Amino acid sequence: MRQARRLTVLTGAGVSAESGVPTFREARTGLWAKYRPEDLATPEAFQRNPKLVWEWYALRRQRVSVVAPNAGHRALVEFEGRVAVFTLITQNVDGLHQRAGSRRVLELHGNLTRTKCSREDRLVESWPETAEIPPRCPRCGGWLRPDVVWFGEALPGVTLAAATQASRACDLFISVGTSTVVQPAASLPYEALRHGAMVVEVNPNGTPLSGEANYRLPGLSGEVLPALLGAAFGPSAGP
Numbered sequence: 001m002r003q004a005r006r007l008t009v010l011t012g013a014g015v016s017a018e019s020g021v022p023t024f025r026e027a028r029t030g031l032w033a034k035y036r037p038e039d040l041a042t043p044e045a046f047q048r049n050p051k052l053v054w055e056w057y058a059l060r061r062q063r064v065s066v067v068a069p070n071a072g073h074r075a076l077v078e079f080e081g082r083v084a085v086f087t088l089i090t091q092n093v094d095g096l097h098q099r100a101g102s103r104r105v106l107e108l109h110g111n112l113t114r115t116k117c118s119r120e121d122r123l124v125e126s127w128p129e130t131a132e133i134p135p136r137c138p139r140c141g142g143w144l145r146p147d148v149v150w151f152g153e154a155l156p157g158v159t160l161a162a163a164t165q166a167s168r169a170c171d172l173f174i175s176v177g178t179s180t181v182v183q184p185a186a187s188l189p190y191e192a193l194r195h196g197a198m199v200v201e202v203n204p205n206g207t208p209l210s211g212e213a214n215y216r217l218p219g220l221s222g223e224v225l226p227a228l229l230g231a232a233f234g235p236s237a238g239p
């Protein structure tokens with residue numbers, strides 16, 4: 001960590017768990033409990049039942065609006081200020097890295113606090129109050145949808161290219177709080193390994209990456225990341 005010139009970090013839902021944001025697998029409560037997330041977070045589900053999908057995201061947006069970033073998010077902000085070349089790649093759509101103060105975040109799967117027109121694929125900042133669900137684009141009347149990447153949808157090309165480049169060029173790669181299942185994000189740690197980086201996994205549970213990573217730190221990101229920061233840069237570095 002002290003010697004690292006280029007540090008790349010990939011985060012998943014586990015980094016937000018200690019903020020009270022259910023991990024993706026747990027994000028189904030109430031009437032959504034009977035759906036698999038892969039069956040709700042898809043364009044087909046939205047076409048089939050736009051109201052159900054819109055309201056699931058409205059619930060998650062509301063939940064995210066009342067939680068706060070945790071010590072793990074804050075430790076990553078510290079890393080950003082201390083390592084020469086730091087790249088934060090996230091699979092999370094909750095915007096908590098930005099709220100913690102991370103300046104440059106590569107959001108592979110979008111951000112559920114942003115809304116876009118499903119027809120124009122362009123962001124919509126505001127729309128007239130309406131009882132209609134989903135609300136409609138004020139420009140073209142198409143349904144509004146969350147600005148997230150659904151299963152079966154391509155990731156934003158520029159963001160994915162930057163994330164891949166940062167995974168190949170780094171000398172230290174830390175994968176935190178991800179089950180390392182969802183593609184193509186899950187391939188990034190392997191890109192780092194293939195290009196000679198040291199790969200560290202932070203996760204209380206094992207994942208497909210665990211056997212390949214150079215180090216496994218089995219623990220909660222809200223505890224392990226601040227500890228890493230303190231060990232590398234001294235106790236004053238605490239977030």
Ligand code: BV8
Pocket residue numbers: 011012013014015017018023024025026038041091092093109148149150151152153154155176177178179180181182183184202203204205207219220221222
């Ligand atoms: C694409 C936004 C192609 C939405 C998300 C077979 C059939 C169909 C498709 C596929 C298939 N095989 C592969 C695919 C592709 C598919 C895929 O990977 N499917 C999976 C299910 C196998 N991928 C896609 O469809 C991607 N697109 O491939 O497009 C294409 C190309 C060109 C043109 C057209 C199409 C799109 C993938 C993005 C999907 N959208 N999110 C939303 O959020 O509603 S992904 C979604 O799931 C989340 O955002 C998150 O990223 C992901 C879940 O992963 P994790 O973040 O890892 O969360 P998870 O809950 O799984 O794990 C939490 C971890 O944290 C656990 O390990 C736990 O132990 C740990 N943890 C818990 N607490 C803590 C902790 N760790 C540390 N500290 C703690 N306190």
